[in-house]
Amino acid sequence: MNPASIAPSATNQHEIGPGHVLGRYELLLPIAAGGMAMVWAARLKGTRGFQKIVAVKTMLPKLSEDDQFEKMFLDEASLASKVRHPNAVEILDLGEQDGVLFLAMEWIDGVPLNTLMKVAKRSGGAPPTVAIRIVMQASAGLHAAHELTDGKGKLLGLVHRDISPQNVLVTYDGVAKVVDFGVAKATALGDGATQAGQLKGKVSYMAPEQVRGDGIDRRADVFAMGIVLYALTTGKHPFRKESEGATLFAITAPEPVVAPRKFMPDYPEALQEVVLKALEKDRSLRYQSASELLRALDKALPAAARGSEEEVGAFVQSLFGEQRRKSQEALADALDRADKHQLSKTAKFVDATLSGQSGVSGMSTVGVAASLAPPHPPPSELDVALAGGGKRFIKVAFVGGLGIAGALVALLWSLSGKPADPAAEGKPAESKPAAAPPVEARSPAAVDPNALPVEPSASSATGTGPPRSEPPRKAAPPAAKSPPPPPAKTVAPAASAPATVKPSWKHDPGF
Structure with a gap:
């Protein structure tokens, strides 16, 4: 995606753009945009030339100006920032400045899974070993979030609520990471307008209980991960129809999902059993955790069929090698422009400082020279x-x-x-x-x-007594x-x- 094509206008992002500073982060260039937020490449600058590239997500004004959403967003993101796992994108910071809510995350050198699926579909889809490896890694990161506890060891019950290919990133090193913990949950708990904005484009990855409005737990995320596994290994979505209403009906209907072997005879039967159990509409029949789904995948296929990080990384680079090179060049150019802009600002500041009247230049140097001269002994009375x-x-x-x-x-x-x-x-x-x-x-x-x-x-020196005459x-x-x-x-x-x-x-x- 061309960064210039997704640059925000002056009216939809509170006039933020490249060079704008949010907290400790300087925005460099936009890398993704959606209906709820925009993601920027940014840098965190420290002392002695230290700098670190991060990703900063800025909420759209319609959400940033919603007090209820802001509170829930900050609360949920604070919980999500405690997730520490190699397969979960780490949240570094969150805050609000100039009317803009922002979230700073670790920088991921990779591509979203939905983009990977679209490009891979042109050549017959992702290999089963690559697909299974990606889902296993994402399940591991998801389970780490579900197991998050407070200071007393009590489960916090954190649920992602928006597991989808858009929220799974795959690096060029072959590592899958789940992103956006807590943001989707805050959106779902907002007012009606906020829910409508969040449901758009995400309906096809909801669990039946979520569509019905029932209370949800980690098993809703397991259902969504089952949809990702189905779509990634078959190239088809199990519930998507011509409209959102028809899609929601297919999700909540009592009929089970169509088995993959009905249109893909060579689909591994053991893998099909895992997929169908993950997509059980009765959540009591599903895998009760993402960890169970991970173990089931590990047992269903031999080690050679599960793939490796090296295989996943090689596949991603084969599809997006050129895009990666262009992205790296764009980021390097953005850093160079930011450095030149900073040097220009510094030069203007120095010129303005030196052109003003300083306290030293406005003083006479005679007194300074006299004060630096070595002291002389006081004259004697005879010398005077x-x-x-x-x-x-x-x-x-x-x-x-x-x-x-x-x-x-x-x-x-x-x-x-x-x-x-x-x-x-x-x-x-x-x-x-x-x-x-x-x-x-x-x-x-x-x-x-x-x-x-x-x-x-003493008297003659002060003029208070008569002078003494010479004998x-x-x-x-x-x-x-x-x-x-x-x-x-x-x-x-x-x-x-x-x-x-x-x-x-x-x-x-x-x-």
Whole structure:
């Protein structure tokens, strides 16, 4: 079947399609469609590149929107998910999203039995060994479902209620698996519309008690499996007529089914006895379980007539080898498209993220660079003092030194009897004060205390206490007599020093 021909429209599957995600499952392509549901090939993605191909069945909207059906579907599917058997398709997950009920199952690389029967009929039908092997495997899976118990070991009474060739899958490895446990039971217990949708196409595989509306048990599934065995080995349906009404009448009529040897003389008599007992209309005369049917088939025919999985697999591949190759290619293409779509979405997300304003790019990098630089030790008090006014301290010290030198020269000059002022002759006692102004230049009272570089204290650092002044310096010892320079050259620098330096010290921001 071409996947494109069964793709859902926007109105019948709540606009789901390839690429749509239901729970943990990404839909890849449709593989089957019916009146109740659609089956998709999907993938389950995990971490580190893990992915697993699964089958996802999506319920049609008319069933998904039915609250009663949804409840029963979830309840029955929860029970069916506990079935663990090689001949039963495992249910992995079930849920509802975006108004769609879905059921995730293991992926089966094979074909439905009804398709196998149609294709095989063109070449004379399936070989008896292959047919019997398929029915035996399906009976084993069906019995596992019937024997399902609760946590206390009590039988749950699970009944498939829709055993038919459509619900038996045959793999290319020759393994038959029963599918759709519980879904048919939930449908049968729904309202009238739901029952009508389920009965259509399935009427010909019902047991008489099911048609009459009586209570049913596992023996109804045994009757349906007997119909499958009859049709698979003879190529004819035992009850199907020209209409559904006529078919239902044939099922419930008291007359037994037509024996296969009446139109197939070479039909094995032992196999005919098994078929007729499985199709007894009185359920008390039937096989009471699928396991009994399995054992009866095993005893009725020799081992060579029962076939093997290898023989079944070879027969399936001979009929559907080309179809399998095309299906694998279609699935690989769907996976490739999904990967490209995912990469495209990821690239758009990255572009959108990088084009936005990030918290780091919007910040200044200056502070980041400074925070990454190695820390420096805190400066000492002497470093602070020298950094703030070191240069001015050198200038003032130089000027002060000149003033002291000039005062010493003037003192020596007066002691030698050569006063600088002729009006002062005869008054040797007053010659000393004449040199006082230059000497006062080195006195703490003659200089602004704030202009001297001092060692800062806690109070001066915070501006809450008066600055500490420098103690007066001692005069240098008398130097040897030397020709003195002219008085004007020595006094002028001392007199001009305070006017030049003091404004610069007062306005220095380092203090």
